[in-house]
Amino acid sequence: MSDAEQPTDDHGPGTDSDDEFEPIQVFPEAEEMDLRPGADNCYKCSTCDTNCPVAEVDDEFPGPKFQGPEQWRLKRQEDQDIDDSVMKCSNCMRCDSACPSEVPLSQMHNTARAEYVEQNMSKFSREYWRNRMLANYRTLAPLGAMFPRTANFVTGLSVTSWLGEKVMGITSERDLPEFATETFREWWTKRGGAKIDNPDKRIAYFHGCYANYNTPEVAKALVRVYEHFGYEVMVPDQSCSGTPMFANGMLEDARRATETNVSELAAALEDGADIVASCSSCSMSIRQEYPELFDFEGTEDVASNTWDAVEYLRVHEDLEAALADASVDDERFEDFAYHAPCHARNQGLDGQTVELLALIDGVEAHDVGDSCSGISGTYGWKEENYETSMKIGEEMFEHMEHADAEQGLTECPTCSMQMGHGTGYEITHTLEVLAAALLESEPSQSPSSAD
Numbered sequence: 117m118s119d120a121e122q123p124t125d126d127h128g129p130g131t132d133s134d135d136e137f138e139p140i141q142v143f144p145e146a147e148e149m150d151l152r153p154g155a156d157n158c159y160k161c162s163t164c165d166t167n168c169p170v171a172e173v174d175d176e177f178p179g180p181k182f183q184g185p186e187q188w189r190l191k192r193q194e195d196q197d198i199d200d201s202v203m204k205c206s207n208c209m210r211c212d213s214a215c216p217s218e219v220p221l222s223q224m225h226n227t228a229r230a231e232y233v234e235q236n237m238s239k240f241s242r243e244y245w246r247n248r249m250l251a252n253y254r255t256l257a258p259l260g261a262m263f264p265r266t267a268n269f270v271t272g273l274s275v276t277s278w279l280g281e282k283v284m285g286i287t288s289e290r291d292l293p294e295f296a297t298e299t300f301r302e303w304w305t306k307r308g309g310a311k312i313d314n315p316d317k318r319i320a321y322f323h324g325c326y327a328n329y330n331t332p333e334v335a336k337a338l339v340r341v342y343e344h345f346g347y348e349v350m351v352p353d354q355s356c357s358g359t360p361m362f363a364n365g366m367l368e369d370a371r372r373a374t375e376t377n378v379s380e381l382a383a384a385l386e387d388g389a390d391i392v393a394s395c396s397s398c399s400m401s402i403r404q405e406y407p408e409l410f411d412f413e414g415t416e417d418v419a420s421n422t423w424d425a426v427e428y429l430r431v432h433e434d435l436e437a438a439l440a441d442a443s444v445d446d447e448r449f450e451d452f453a454y455h456a457p458c459h460a461r462n463q464g465l466d467g468q469t470v471e472l473l474a475l476i477d478g479v480e481a482h483d484v485g486d487s488c489s490g491i492s493g494t495y496g497w498k499e500e501n502y503e504t505s506m507k508i509g510e511e512m513f514e515h516m517e518h519a520d521a522e523q524g525l526t527e528c529p530t531c532s533m534q535m536g537h538g539t540g541y542e543i544t545h546t547l548e549v550l551a552a553a554l555l556e557s558e559p560s561q562s563p564s565s566a567d
């Protein structure tokens with residue numbers, strides 16, 4: 117019997133102790149699809165609702181308490197359809213972190229969303245195909261990356277944005293992200309792979325889609341920083357982390373991506389590597405969503421050996437001492453307005469960037485508070501969510517503008533898009549600052565010498 121199937125006595129205050137936990141089979145054919153313990157622990161305190169950024173600005177969204185425990189109880193009692201409002205949840209996971217009773221809210225949302233899409237959303241609707249397309253960026257991006265200049269020209273045309281909104285329901289208010297002229301994996305191959313061979317210090321890098329196709333400078337910074345500390349970097353084959361698929365209820369797509377990633381990453385673990393990710397949503401997905409939703413061989417091992425790239429160095433190296441000796445003399449890296457992504461908060465990582473950057477001579481990161489950026493992956497790209505997304509982001513934009521900085525810093529690619537969109541600032545990834553600090557301080561290893 118798995119932990120999730122154990123009846124639990126650990127009920128929250130006000131809960132009927134006779135109402136013992138019974139596993140809910142959302143997908144009866146998928147035995148592993150079960151809720152982690154805590155499903156019956158809701159004592160209706162509404163803390164999740166007051167922490168939900170969508171409920172805060174959208175009066176029609178019933179909030180996480182309804183999406184999770186209430187809808188769950190209703191489903192248990194009668195044959196009732198999942199409410200379509202579950203598609204308005206952005207999957208930011210702030211409710212998960214806020215719940216004092218460890219109710220598995222995001223797991224409930226992910227499974228409910230998948231059931232809604234499977235059973236209630238027309239497979240001929242524009243919404244279904246738009247969501248499928250947004251969720252499967254990993255399938256479309258290689259096409260753009262084959263002819264990046266042409267793709268960037270076409271996606272930059274106003275007629276393309278207009279058509280995207282009219283035909284697919286993708287907001288025309290945002291600029292589509294540009295493709296890099298050389299992907300990270302192309303650079304990696306051209307470079308001849310790892311420069312350091314070290315069986316005692318090995319990491320497998322999960323770069324995700326965006327750092328590969330759009331911001332290879334982030335992935336290159338990771339390689340440089342890890343090689344600076346003597347690590348052998350492995351770059352295993354990989355699919356999308358699955359985050360946008362979970363958020364859109366595309367569970368079968370997520371299942372395929374997860375199976376590939378678990379198999380490749382488990383093989384890297386066998387080769388003595390730990391897994392690190394540069395995107396906070398990728399690390400969250402591998403650590404939390406994979407073991408909550410799937411049970412492929414090696415899933416738990418992969419989840420428990422995956423780290424955020426900066427967190428890993430803090431734990432395994434004396435990163436603080438290295439940064440205290442480092443300095444940056446580059447105005448692009450002087451002052452940042454820093455936003456901690458919701459998925460970094462969810463992993464308890466929200467304080468580390470500001471703390472670390474404070475050690476570097478010549479760099480300062482000003483925390484812009486704990487609000488959500490509002491874009492939440494694909495959520496803010498949907499025409500019908502654009503205004504809500506920008507309303508959620510208002511607090512962050514305001515704090516960025518009041519911070520003593522004219523550029524932004526974060527670890528999430530879509531938060532980065534929202535930050536740039538709302539303020540016009542250039543946005544940098546924390547690893548780029550670390551690479552500049554650590555490598556500039558050692559002339560023999562200037563950032564470009566790692567190419």
Ligand code: SF4
Nearest residue numbers: 158159161162164215
């Ligand atoms: S925060 Fe947790 S316990 Fe409180 S209402 Fe939400 S799910 Fe229930």
Ligand code: SF4
Nearest residue numbers: 168205206208209211
């Ligand atoms: S995941 Fe975010 S948007 Fe969804 S219900 Fe929870 S707090 Fe609200």
